[in-house]
Amino acid sequence: MxxxxxxLSGALRGMFxxxxxxxxxxxxxxxxxxxxxxxxxxxxxxxxxxxxxxxxYRTTDPADLQRMLRETIEERLARFxxxxxxxxxxxxxxxxxxxxxxxxxxxxxxxxxxxxxDRSVVxxxxxxxxxxxxxxxxxWAQRAGAQIVRPQQERQDPASVAFQTVEHARNTGTEIVIIxxxxxxxxxxxxxxxxxxxxxxxxxxxxxxxxxxxLDATTGQNGLAQAQAFIEHAGVTGLVLTKLxxxxxxxxxxxxxxxxxxxxxxVGQGEGIGDxxxxxxxxxxxxxxx
Numbered sequence: 001m002x003x004x005x006x007x008l009s010g011a012l013r014g015m016f017x018x019x020x021x022x023x024x025x026x027x028x029x030x031x032x033x034x035x036x037x038x039x040x041x042x043x044x045x046x047x048x049x050x051x052x053x054x055x056x057y058r059t060t061d062p063a064d065l066q067r068m069l070r071e072t073i074e075e076r077l078a079r080f081x082x083x084x085x086x087x088x089x090x091x092x093x094x095x096x097x098x099x100x101x102x103x104x105x106x107x108x109x110x111x112x113x114x115x116x117x118d119r120s121v122v123x124x125x126x127x128x129x130x131x132x133x134x135x136x137x138x139x140w141a142q143r144a145g146a147q148i149v150r151p152q153q154e155r156q157d158p159a160s161v162a163f164q165t166v167e168h169a170r171n172t173g174t175e176i177v178i179i180x181x182x183x184x185x186x187x188x189x190x191x192x193x194x195x196x197x198x199x200x201x202x203x204x205x206x207x208x209x210x211x212x213x214x215l216d217a218t219t220g221q222n223g224l225a226q227a228q229a230f231i232e233h234a235g236v237t238g239l240v241l242t243k244l245x246x247x248x249x250x251x252x253x254x255x256x257x258x259x260x261x262x263x264x265x266x267v268g269q270g271e272g273i274g275d276x277x278x279x280x281x282x283x284x285x286x287x288x289x290x
Contacts, residue, residue, distance in 0.1 A: 026051070038251030086119075104136050170206075212266070237262070240267070
């Protein structure tokens with residue numbers, strides 16, 4: 001619980017309130033960035049860049065260092081385009097990720113996010129491997145004001161559920177399709193084969209607009225390691241970070257983009273159905289650094 005009460009912005013606030021930039025400032029900054037899960041490589045790069053800027057502008061004012069840190073993080077975050085590409089009709093989004101990251105609830109929140117922009121949405125319950133997933137998804141779809149296509153029989157082939165969902169959208173003129181997928185099967189290979197089959201079946205009808213990988217921000221680098229198979233084999237186009245309720249793991253936001261080469265497109269910062277938003281580098285850097 002101690003980690004959750006710690007925040008990068010809180011740690012930096014005390015540091016930048018000092019009178020001057022000295023060696024202790026640099027040591028404390030490096031420690032703060034590592035603790036916030038930026039990772040050693042990104043931390044070293046940021047500290048080196050800030051050293052150069054401080055020398056170039058010949059400043060000893062910690063307020064200048066704070067501004068430079070905020071700008072550096074924002075610039076690095078902004079190298080990746082967070083835009084959701086949903087112009088196809090219907091626009092089909094596959095949502096992937098390991099079990100336990102909040103994938104099903106994220107789909108419900110994403111459906112509400114889209115409904116707030118007056119888009120019609122249908123969700124497909126293609127995680128037929130986990131019995132509770134269909135009912136859980138149905139509850140979230142109802143709360144979001146979205147339609148749902150359920151399996152017609154127990155343990156139905158996930159690809160056929162995906163096919164029926166897209167077919168439903170085409171027949172009803174529904175604008176956006178969100179397809180839930182399994183986070184675990186008996187083997188990783190089987191899971192990736194299943195996702196490939198879903199892709200093939202969907203793409204016989206329409207192109208896939210986005211493949212979004214859901215990651216739990218509180219698990220940081222460990223969660224990324226667990227999800228590596230999805231990144232390598234599932235054709236992921238963007239990331240969704242859940243449970244980003246504080247900035248204790250805020251550095252993970254930057255390091256995950258740089259390690260995967262994938263943009264963060266959505267962030268969840270609470271438990272409510274309205275707590276999923278688009279990702280804005282400027283706003284996030286401001287929240288992170290203060």
